[in-house]
Amino acid sequence: MPDFVSTRRDVLKTGGALLVTFTLAATACSALAQSSARNKTVASDQVDAFLSIDADGQVTVYSGKVDLGTGLRTALTQIAAEELDVPLDQVNLIQGDTALTPDQGPTWGSLSIQNGGMQIRKAAATARKALAEMAAQRLGVSAAGLRIEDGSIKAGDRSISYAELVGGSTFSLKVDKDAPVKDPALYAIAGKSVPRVDIPPKATGHFTYMQDFRVPGMLHGRVVRPLAIGAKLENVDGSSVNDVPGFVKVVREGNFLGVVATTEWGAIQAARKLKATWSKWEGLPERTHLWEHVRATRVNSDEISSNVGNSANALSDAPKRISATYDFAIHTHGSLGPSCAVVEIIEGKITCWSASQAPHRLRNQLAAMMAIPLDNVRCLYIEGSGCYGRNGHEDAAGDAALLSRAVGGRPVRVQWMRADEHGWDPKGPPILVDLRAGLDRAGQVVAWESESFVPEDGLKPVPLVAATLAGLPSATEPPLQYVRAKFQNVFAENSAIPYTLANVKTVAHLLAETLFRPSWIRSPGRLQSTFANECFMDELAASVEADPLEFRLAHLDDARGIELLQRLTTLAKWQNRPSPQKGGGGIAQGRGISYVKYELGRTYVGAVAEVEVDRRTGEISVQRFFVVHDCGQIINPDGVKNQIEGNIIQTVSRTLKEEILFDRSAVTSLHWATYPILTFPEVPDVIIELIDRPNERPWGAGEPAATIVPSAISNAVFDALGVRLRSVPFTPVKVLAAIEGH
Amino acid sequence: MPTSVSLDVNGRAVTIEVDDPGMPLLYALRDNLELKGPRFGCGLGQCGTCAVLLDGEPVLSCETPLTKAANKKVVTLEGLGSPEQPSPVQQAFIDEQAAQCGYCLNGMIIQATALLAKTKNPSIPQIKKALADNLCRCGTHLRIIRAVQRAARNA
Numbered sequence: 060m061p062d063f064v065s066t067r068r069d070v071l072k073t074g075g076a077l078l079v080t081f082t083l084a085a086t087a088c089s090a091l092a093q094s095s096a097r098n099k100t101v102a103s104d105q106v107d108a109f110l111s112i113d114a115d116g117q118v119t120v121y122s123g124k125v126d127l128g129t130g131l132r133t134a135l136t137q138i139a140a141e142e143l144d145v146p147l148d149q150v151n152l153i154q155g156d157t158a159l160t161p162d163q164g165p166t167w168g169s170l171s172i173q174n175g176g177m178q179i180r181k182a183a184a185t186a187r188k189a190l191a192e193m194a195a196q197r198l199g200v201s202a203a204g205l206r207i208e209d210g211s212i213k214a215g216d217r218s219i220s221y222a223e224l225v226g227g228s229t230f231s232l233k234v235d236k237d238a239p240v241k242d243p244a245l246y247a248i249a250g251k252s253v254p255r256v257d258i259p260p261k262a263t264g265h266f267t268y269m270q271d272f273r274v275p276g277m278l279h280g281r282v283v284r285p286l287a288i289g290a291k292l293e294n295v296d297g298s299s300v301n302d303v304p305g306f307v308k309v310v311r312e313g314n315f316l317g318v319v320a321t322t323e324w325g326a327i328q329a330a331r332k333l334k335a336t337w338s339k340w341e342g343l344p345e346r347t348h349l350w351e352h353v354r355a356t357r358v359n360s361d362e363i364s365s366n367v368g369n370s371a372n373a374l375s376d377a378p379k380r381i382s383a384t385y386d387f388a389i390h391t392h393g394s395l396g397p398s399c400a401v402v403e404i405i406e407g408k409i410t411c412w413s414a415s416q417a418p419h420r421l422r423n424q425l426a427a428m429m430a431i432p433l434d435n436v437r438c439l440y441i442e443g444s445g446c447y448g449r450n451g452h453e454d455a456a457g458d459a460a461l462l463s464r465a466v467g468g469r470p471v472r473v474q475w476m477r478a479d480e481h482g483w484d485p486k487g488p489p490i491l492v493d494l495r496a497g498l499d500r501a502g503q504v505v506a507w508e509s510e511s512f513v514p515e516d517g518l519k520p521v522p523l524v525a526a527t528l529a530g531l532p533s534a535t536e537p538p539l540q541y542v543r544a545k546f547q548n549v550f551a552e553n554s555a556i557p558y559t560l561a562n563v564k565t566v567a568h569l570l571a572e573t574l575f576r577p578s579w580i581r582s583p584g585r586l587q588s589t590f591a592n593e594c595f596m597d598e599l600a601a602s603v604e605a606d607p608l609e610f611r612l613a614h615l616d617d618a619r620g621i622e623l624l625q626r627l628t629t630l631a632k633w634q635n636r637p638s639p640q641k642g643g644g645g646i647a648q649g650r651g652i653s654y655v656k657y658e659l660g661r662t663y664v665g666a667v668a669e670v671e672v673d674r675r676t677g678e679i680s681v682q683r684f685f686v687v688h689d690c691g692q693i694i695n696p697d698g699v700k701n702q703i704e705g706n707i708i709q710t711v712s713r714t715l716k717e718e719i720l721f722d723r724s725a726v727t728s729l730h731w732a733t734y735p736i737l738t739f740p741e742v743p744d745v746i747i748e749l750i751d752r753p754n755e756r757p758w759g760a761g762e763p764a765a766t767i768v769p770s771a772i773s774n775a776v777f778d779a780l781g782v783r784l785r786s787v788p789f790t791p792v793k794v795l796a797a798i799e800g801h
Numbered sequence: 802m803p804t805s806v807s808l809d810v811n812g813r814a815v816t817i818e819v820d821d822p823g824m825p826l827l828y829a830l831r832d833n834l835e836l837k838g839p840r841f842g843c844g845l846g847q848c849g850t851c852a853v854l855l856d857g858e859p860v861l862s863c864e865t866p867l868t869k870a871a872n873k874k875v876v877t878l879e880g881l882g883s884p885e886q887p888s889p890v891q892q893a894f895i896d897e898q899a900a901q902c903g904y905c906l907n908g909m910i911i912q913a914t915a916l917l918a919k920t921k922n923p924s925i926p927q928i929k930k931a932l933a934d935n936l937c938r939c940g941t942h943l944r945i946i947r948a949v950q951r952a953a954r955n956a
């Protein structure tokens with residue numbers, strides 16, 4: 060049973076560098092014990108950066124993309140095993156270790172298979188080609204006459220294994236972009252619902268999550284955050300915790316405050332008892348005036364995401380004009396297990412274990428904060444509780460680094476408490492979208508304009524809380540390779556629409572500031588944009604009494620999109636009629652559709668939501684979601700379904716219930732009672748149809764299905780009641796207000 | 802003053818020395834005994850990830866003082882089965898691939914085990930009700946429900 064977790068039990072001293080081997084993963088041990096591991100390259104143009112084959116023929120894949128609880132480990136293993144023609148159990152995977160794995164960028168944006176997996180596929184294809192050439196030479200035959208099976212290359216009845224060819228040494232080859240990849244028609248492992256390797260240990264308490272990770276001599280730390288976000292630490296009474304058993308130290312650096320103890324309970328008690336006074340700070344706007352505040356925030360620049368024809372003229376000429384404003388609340392990631400990290404510092408070298416989605420970025424940030432050369436920082440990924448974007452893990456690592464430094468570099472584990480997580484993880488920012496459209500007499504949309512108000516920060520690393528509080532730097536400039544060609548700002552994605560119209564202009568106003576540290580939570584920007592666009596499309600359909608699905612088809616010029624919507628019509632047994640439907644009763648029923656082409660360039664998703672709304676209480680119950688999903692080539696169908704189910708259910712939760720509460724000083728919804736999420740009795744059924752296209756490139760599935768949820772629900776509520784919900788979350792209070800105002 | 806508390810954990814008699822007898826059972830299991838099944842999620846009794854069976858009944862170990870477990874039988878996720886020999890409920894979760902991150906699984910499997918001990922063939926609403934206080938952030942609910950149904954069928 061692989062343990063998946065690297066520890067320091069066996070430390071190879073090689074030229075002063077620390078190399079870490081693996082405890083229970085015997086296979087990985089042997090891979091790493093090879094000389095190649097000592098100076099292992101992480102340069103992403105090298106095959107050796109991604110792959111090694113040991114003397115027993117065991118393949119090790121090195122992935123810079125990490126499994127955030129999505130099943131990525133299994134999928135990447137399938138890709139490598141398929142391309143190399145070795146059985147699955149002959150492939151081990153090491154992920155997110157800045158000393159061993161290439162920097163493939165953060166695990167974000169639904170790119171882990173699409174980009175990360177394809178880099179691994181190319182490296183494996185290059186390796187396979189090289190192995191075949193070596194075998195041809197050794198066997199004295201032409202490469203064309205060889206067969207490859209189970210890690211062996213065969214010519215007639217003679218064969219030579221990968222282990223015999225390269226076992227234990229390196230390939231020393233550049234990844235060849237033109238190396239032939241396997242014909243998908245021959246796939247035996249990729250494209251199959253291979254069971255996930257991590258579920259048996261997870262179901263039996265044998266899996267080591269980040270929160271379980273321990274190193275010898277480890278101390279426990281807890282942070283004590285300011286009572287107000289911008290408050291100054293005025294006074295700390297260290298004597299208030301002297302009698303806490305196991306207490307080691309109070310650590311204060313600027314406004315950063317924490318405690319260290321020998322036991323976890325000691326650290327918790329000390330953090331609770333520590334007496335500190337903070338200055339008053341009331342820099343947040345009134346929550347009741349949040350949207351006025353957003354609208355009034357200074358705009359730094361505009362990003363035009365689409366501009367076709369002349370929308371201003373077309374709009375003023377249109378016989379029918381409609382406008383609306385949509386808003387989407389501030390959300391927390393709300394990982395079920397709060398963030399956790401362990402840091403130790405030996406002879407000026409930092410080792411950091413965390414569940415960060417971006418170990419390479421974290422390494423930059425820790426080096427900057429601690430004023431240590433980058434080469435002296437190593438970050439290792441250990442899977443934590445589900446991660447849906449840049450949450451608090453990096454911050455816990457920053458906290459642990461400052462605490463470790465204060466106790467002479469001894470390893471310190473920082474486990475955030477629930478209030479630290481809800482209160483201090485970076486937030487999905489508040490987003491506001493204004494839309495205007497014009498229709499002609501035939502009911503066709505002739506003009507579309509939108510303006511979204513989004514934070515500017517885009518793709519830059521989120522500053523570490525510890526660095527900000529302590530007044531230290533934390534490397535906020537994006538490393539060059541992450542800057543996208545298309546948009547600088549992720550929050551502007553999908554503000555352009557997937558429909559073909561004569562006159563369109565969509566603009567994102569990039570705001571100079573936002574309330575809390577903004578970050579990307581499962582489909583940042585695309586979620587909010589798709590909510591606004593797909594609800595507004597429904598408004599337009601309703602204004603001309605058109606069937607909303609047919610109305611979309613009438614504006615769509617995209618063969619894959621059209622096929623998807625047609626299949627959705629069948630799957631959901633869609634009845635052609637306009638919304639709202641007539642009918643009364645205390646419990647109103649409705650259906651709503653939504654469609655997205657992710658970033659207008661990849662994964663297609665279409666969905667129909669069926670809801671029941673209680674007119675008396677304003678409660679929405681989402682009964683079921685029908686989803687058709689096309690992400691090109693599918694690596695693991697059950698894995699994709701699992702991601703879709705998760706996207707739908709999590710986003711139903713966000714749509715119906717979630718909203719960060721705050722006063723003028725800080726977040727006030729600090730636990731699950733004040734930030735409720737969807738529970739079992741409220742969960743809808745999810746019926747999925749996957750469109751598999753083995754000969755296309757694979758696209759992401761980790762986020763796209765989230766984007767269609769709020770609009771599908773809003774459109775279903777309109778179908779049920781004839782009222783339009785334009786503000787997430789759709790709480791009963793808002794539903795009742797909408798009914799009343801109708 | 803350090804206190805000793807004796808209890809039975811997964812069939813093994815253990816004695817735990819603590820400075821604070823009010824310390825929740827969760828920390829004794831995770832830190833003193835290095836168990837990984839019971840998990841810290843909120844420490845407030847709101848999420849269910851820390852559940853264990855105490856004399857056969859599911860309790861939240863984050864709000865159960867260690868002293869309350871004195872001389873009682875505690876069963877954790879590890880006590881139900883192992884990767885090689887999972888319990889029927891654990892096997893059903895594996896068969897249904899009922900996990901994304903899996904952080905909530907401890908609470909889900911402990912609650913489901915307790916439910917099935919009392920209710921042989923629970924309906925879907927009964928399953929949902931039994932798990933209503935257990936949060937899952939990844940949205941694995943449907944698979945978890947299917948896993949409980951499968952475990953009931955296989956029992």
Ligand code: FES
Binds near residue numbers: 840841843847849863
């Ligand atoms: S950790 Fe015990 S209920 Fe959340």
Ligand code: FES
Binds near residue numbers: 445901904941
């Ligand atoms: S599977 Fe991640 S919290 Fe349930």
